[in-house]
Amino acid sequence: MPAALSPRASSAMHPLHSLLLAFPVALFPGALLSDITYLQSSEMQWSNFSAWLITGALVFGGLALVWSIAALVLGKPLHFLALVLALMWVAGLLNAFQHSHDGWSSVGTTGLTLSIVSSVLALAAGWNGYSPSREART
Template sequence: MDRTVTNSRSFANPLHAILLAFPVALYPSALLTDITYLNTAEIQWTNFSSWLIAGADLFAGLVLAWALLGLFFGRARHSKSRSMLYLIVVAAMFGLGVLNSFQHARDGWHSVGTLGLVLSILCSILALIAAFIAYSTIAAEKRA
């Protein structure tokens, strides 16, 4: 059976992909600085986490807006269910990220704690899932 790929494109357009790159990089970075803070109690590491999460939240918000618009106004170039799943993942990432910002706004040792660490882990995982969905290629296949 011959298969010819006639039309292959990514789920996310390039600008959208760039926006998503920030949460993908920043949430895991914050997770690392959180872990370092918990290991050292050196205050600067939690300051780093705060800024990394704030930056990640900003771009996660933009990605979320994009995902929403894409769901309602996007051309039907890919399946609705995939768009829905993507939206859910991005919304969860953004929501938990904002929560994590508040957590990291607490002072001193309470700025990370179990909650901060768990939120950083969840945000990192969600960012990676979102990236898998967004960056994998959609191949429209045509049977010859």
């Protein structure tokens, strides 16, 4: 679809951009898994793991978002990727704040929900970002 709008631009990501995107794709679902483990075990260290995973996902996901916006400005057709990364980053930030609460409140229903949302958005961003461009597929 983006290729149709701008036939000369390639939607293929720069390798560095791909590497940055890899972090939230791996770390947000990682945080979701450690959240689930915390809720199963009440063992606080799992919530601590989640907090760091979310922080890492925010740092690199933030850079991937900035890269996407810059590429967008330069004419690359990355509208969808930029939008999904932006939503993912906001959900992740809210989740980082949630995970700064103490004890059970660091996850709870709110934290788990935000972990699911940010994981789904991260996977969607990865699916979109890593898909071969239309030209390459056809």
